[in-house]
Amino acid sequence: MQRPTHEVEYEQMLLSRHTFLSRRGGRRTDAVLERSAYILLSRIRVQGPMSIGELSDAFGLDASTLNRQTAAAVRAGLLSRIPDPEGGMARKFRLTTQGERLLDEERRGIVEVLDRVMADWSQDDITAFASYLKRFNNGIEAIGGRPWPRPSSQDDETDG
Incomplete structure (x- = not known):
């Protein structure tokens, strides 16, 4: 008998293939940001200015x-x-106004697609799915020793 984790693995593989799709109609050319830039900018937005060393560790x-x-x-x-705001030697990277605008635009577009994907889901189902997904990611982060900071609920409302 296969363990349920086999199904989780397969569905996670399928989910990972969708991450390269853009937010509008599934055409990659509609993406505002490349996936790596989206993740990089998202991390800096949540954590604040970061040096190459901090990004490497993260x-x-x-x-x-x-x-x-x-x-x-x-x-x-x-x-x-920018110079390290805390006076350190390493220079740090911060989002520009354009970076913030494009990150917000990309995030809004992704949420629009998710709204379409989950249009027939109840709020309770979406909340439960988000909770399980967060728990899943927290487990991966704990094993890897690289926790990812998460915005507060208030930040989520202002980002999108």
Whole structure:
């Protein structure tokens, strides 16, 4: 007999294939931000300005990968480099006004698609699904030792 985790694995695999789809009609060309930029900007928005070292620790990626990603985001006008607000030596990255605007636009579009996907779900079902998904992610983060900060409920309302 297969364990239920086999079904979770398969459904998670299917879910991961959808992450590259854009928010509008499933056409990638409609995406506002590349997936890696969306995740990078989302982390900096929740945590505040971060250095390459902090980003490397947060994502579990080597500094050269983060250097490429942040350089592309700076060239695109999504991030800017600033002195460490706490007086440290390393420069940090913060969202620009354009980065904030595009992140908000992308998030609104993703939520619109999720609203369409779950149009026939009850509020209770959506709330339960969100709770299970958060619990699932928290379990992964605990094993990996890289917890992801989450915005407060008030922040969620102002972001979208």
